[in-house]
Amino acid sequence: MSDARPIGLFDSGIGGLTVLKALSAELPNENYIYFGDTARAPYGNKSSGSVTQYAEQTTRFLLRQNVKALIVACNTVSAVAMARIEELAGDIPVFEVISPLVEDVSAFLKGREHARIGVLATRRTVASRQYPEAIARRAGETIQVEQIACPLFVNLVEEGIWHDQLAEAAVDHYLSVWRQNTPDAVLLGCTHYPLLKPLIEAYLPQATVLESGPALSRVVAEALARSDMRHEDTGGSRIFYCTDALDTFVDAAVSFLGEAATNTTQIHLKDIECI
Known part of the structure; x- marks a missing residue:
């Protein structure tokens, strides 16, 4: 059929x-x-x-x-x-889009008792705590989850600005806190953000960057x-x-x-x- x-x-x-x-x-x-x-x-x-x-x-x-x-x-x-x-x-x-991405990060974490996971998302998604709570349920309480709200990322993508100096400046603005202490994996918790994935990967080369699609x-x-x-x-x-x-x-x-x-x-x- x-x-x-x-x-x-x-x-x-x-x-x-x-x-x-x-x-x-x-x-x-x-x-x-x-x-x-x-x-x-x-x-x-x-x-x-x-x-x-x-x-x-x-x-x-x-x-x-x-x-x-x-x-x-x-x-x-x-x-x-x-x-x-x-x-x-x-x-x-x-x-x-949240549960499948959590499953992907759970597979990434298999065999690890301790790890740091970064989540990039909108203010509303960050405030909901859906990602930290879902990761804790799926992978355990020993996994450290750090969230950063990146509201400008959506506006940049909606305006078609995801590969120039303005986008690079926005990535640096939000992610500089992780530059010297990079999470093991970074989840793109907004479907706009994959357009910025190349810039994020270049900025945090030691992190595995995962998206939901x-x-x-x-x-x-x-x-x-x-x-x-x-x-x-x-x-x-x-x-x-x-x-x-x-x-x-x-x-x-x-x-x-x-x-x-x-x-x-x-x-x-x-x-x-x-x-």
Whole structure:
């Protein structure tokens, strides 16, 4: 059986395209619908109530597109709104980005009793303490977890500035505390941050830098296979929606995905706020 229904995924802006890229590599035959809430990005500085409200609206929109699975391609939403999203989704499987990344770092830590893990994330994700608590449950209390909120990283990526001197200065601003005492691994706890991964790796060459996209993609592939929900026919499609700055979104998609996002529609907020 081949299930051609699309996989829906969403983020506060363009960062979730890093997850879409990983999913497309792992599951190239699937059909995807991506929703970027560019009008209200970034979510990382918003209240939990606002983030949950935005996530509810986007979830309802994607469910109306008859998706077979829902990917929360945003760490902030994954940290504060999963219970509500799962409630709305009902029988539709929902996948978030935090647990797969924690599993990856647990594999990295195998056989180690003591280690230091750094987490780079938005203010809201840091405040939720989802990563330290999940790592403690999975890998033990002896693992030291240090978090740094890096709000400027999202703005830089949304503006397409992730490989010049301004981005380098932001990396130095946030990570200088680790320059002389580098963690064993650094988790990119925001789906925007993989665009800055080369700069982070160059700045902290002794650290292993992990991101959520590849880990999540493996989890989704295994889950769809178990449920006989894979789309086996070739030629998967991509449909994109954004809530503002259509031209900027399309340009960013080329940089993120390496190809044009030709099938992109801008949706006005009033059209999803009343869903």
